[in-house]
Amino acid sequence: MLNWRLSWPNPALCFILAGLAVGDYSQFTKFTQKYFKEGINDAIVPQAPLMDRLLTATKVFTGFSYPQEYASPWDPLSQSEMRLAALVVRAYNSSSNWQFKCIGIVEVNKTLVLPYYLSGTNPPPGLVPRIVTVLIADPIKRLPISVIVNLSSMQVEKWTEAEPDQKVSVITIEDKASASEIALEDPNVRLRLGTLGYLDTKNVITDTWDGGYVADNPKYAKATKLIQVFLYGVDSNYFAHPIGFVVYVDLGPNVVLGIENLPIHEGFDTNNRTGESVPRQGAPYYPEDVPLGTIRTDLKPLTITQKDGPSFLIEGRKITWQNFQFRVGYNPREGPHIYTVTYNDNGKVRALFYRLSISEVFLQYGDPRPPYHRKSPFEMGNSEFGSSIDELLEKQFCRGDARYFQSDHHNEAAETWVVPRSICIVEEDAGLSWVHYDRTLDKMAVSRAQRLSLSFLSTIGNAEYWVSWRFYTDATVEFAIKMVGILSTNLLAVDVKAPPYGNLMQPQVYAQDYYHYFALRIDADIDGVDNTVSVEDIVSVEPPNNPYGNGIKLNATVFNTAGESPSDINPATARFWRISNPNKLQPLNEKPSSWKLIPRGQLNQNFLTANSPLRERARWTDHSTWVLPYNPDQIFAGGLFLDSGLANWTYGNPNADIENTDVVIWHVARSVHVPDVEDWPVFSSDEGLTGLRLRPSNFLKNNPAVTDPPASETTAGDGEGPGETGWGPLNPNPHLTGWNSSK
DSSP: OOOHHHHTTOHHHHHHHHHHHHTOHHHHHHHHHHHHHHOOSTTOOTTSOHHHHHHHHHHHHTTOOTTTTOSSTTSOOOHHHHHHHHHHHHHHOOSSOOEEEEEEEOOOOHHHHHHHHHHTOOOOTTSSOOEEEEEEEOTTTOOEEEEEEETTTTEEEEEEEOOTTOOOOOOOHHHHHHHHHHHHHOHHHHHHHHHTTOOSGGGEEEEEEEOOOOTTOHHHHTOSSEEEEEEEEOSTTGGGSEEEEEEEEETTTTEEEEEEEOOOSSSSOSSOOTTOOOOOOOOOOSTTTSOTTOSOSSOOOOOOOOTTOOSOEEETTEEEETTEEEEEEEETTTEEEEEEEEEEETTEEEEEEEEEEEEEEEEEEOOOSTTGGGOOOBTTTTSOTTTTBOOOOTTTSSOSSOEEEEEEEEOTTOOEEEEEEEEEEEEEEEEEEEEEEETTTTEEEEEEEEEEEEEEEEEETTEEEEEEEEEETTSOEEEEEEEEEOOOEEEOOTTOOOOTTEEEEETTEEEEOEEEEEEEEEEEOTTSSOBEEEEEEEEEOOTTSOTTSOOEEEEEEEOOBGGGOOBOOOGGGTOEEEEEEEEEEOTTTOOEEEEEEEEESOOOOOOSOTTOGGGGGGGGGGOSEEEEEOOTTOOOTTTTTTSOHHHHHHHHSTTOBOSSBOEEEEEEEEEEEOOOGGGOSSBOOOTTOEEEEEEEESSSSSOGGGGSOOGGGTSSOOSOSTTTTSEEOOSOOHHHHOOOTTO
């Protein structure tokens, strides 16, 4: 292995390494010689030392211009930065044709930027070095290597090879294509397909999944990179044509490790193949594929316009809207996330949240019959929300005067591209904010809620995830995730009824029950970094202070250490969590300035039993809420290599102090889906089905939504009809004037 710091002063070696890294030594040499000789680029000073000129030329060659490349240290990596990071890695170690699994920005050292964040100002350029984390793997060994690259100095700062039992969790586009090709070229797979009428594999579609739980199969457990390949017949909706076996492919040696029958009858027996055939009935959903005359024609268009434009302001990746200010970040694994949320309280900028993100998603199917127990992917650790992000078609996803951010991407060769309009920022009508009709004064006041939504869509296999962070004028911050798409289906034999673990969508097409876990990471800084978290329940007042049995009160339990913090939802007590700053008191009631974390959604239990071996893969799902001291290296709930990081961090240091200090709250939201026939061929979304709300509590002087404009000024209506103005008299009050509705 070459040492970059030792090799860098050698110009000839640098030319060779950089030339090899970009794949064209002659072009690179000509390029650098041209700029060294002519000095025509403003960035390159001819009189500067040779190595300074070489540094600049290399950056220019990859398209990177530091520090003008980004406006703040929280900005995501650009395409040129990704290419430059790959160049540095290849030059540092050229012993393999490295696969670049993930290239992302390293979290900024909070201590460096804290004064600027707390004051709502931008750090000066160059204060924070541009540090990149690169996850690579050898194409044969497939063992992951984590590399830390300093783009400012073009140096590798850390090279960490994973432990033997740690494997690359990311499944790239190339991995999926390779696994599919290996499966369909296998002679035994072809033979099985032929017996089912598929003589040409061009008529077969593959659906690739992570290998899932493999401890029960030594052969699979020893695999370098195990991929499950489910098979379907070609169609615009191929999930209507499931095939009754699954293929297990090991990437690295690139071989098929196993072909397993799927149970096609009600029991666990996979050898009973009576009535096995691939269903041929279609289930179209594309408008051009559905029968003529079935598309509705009596639904009138609903038009949303903002004639005066949006109310928000975008500067770079910083957004200002209705007292809120925050920045939009992005990385391949999590996708878009939120940085440095502050609130302008009558001219005083107050810190709220340093970072808000969805950290991991775990999906488990509920059919207990092997091999279905292996349908248990980590949607972020395996497929990556950011890498799976979709382009949002204008006027179809975000209605109104929307604005968009793009996202930059790379493949395993570190070739880059852009997905335009991948992150949407738009204002939305959110129904009533508040209303009151005073019958004595015969006056009504109406205010409709407006919110600012930052949303994106990630497609992973059969499912779409519509993820939104929402900001309201009453200072509420909300996270909501909608799950839409197509059900993952499997085969049933002819005339077989669905087992009790799912439902029949159409003859022979079986959709299983499944459930999700969403880990949300909340780096809270309520009025500063020193915060305390408590869990709070509404309970009945104990006797003898409750003589009529109607009394209720709030019980608060403060978490002192990380080991005390794992706690669970409790709908029976309307449980919520409070993030407070004990050093800042509300002037009126002298209670700590705080925000509530309120769960939203189905609030179901953890369906993985306590002794389930499948649960070992995702111990962070054990509880609804965890609290840990701030650590910039603890970003992903499942750990970098999906080794149950959150649980390990908590139980590994249970006495860690989390009271009146810089803390991170992890909240695990859950949902379960029991498919109905109405979910076929596509399933619709429940609004705000899963998520949470963050609401101020003893933080402000009153409800900031009281200053919202009257309803007619923000919604449709000409303001001339009774009550349309949002303020003033309505129809005469019958109790005051004797008005009779029958007249």
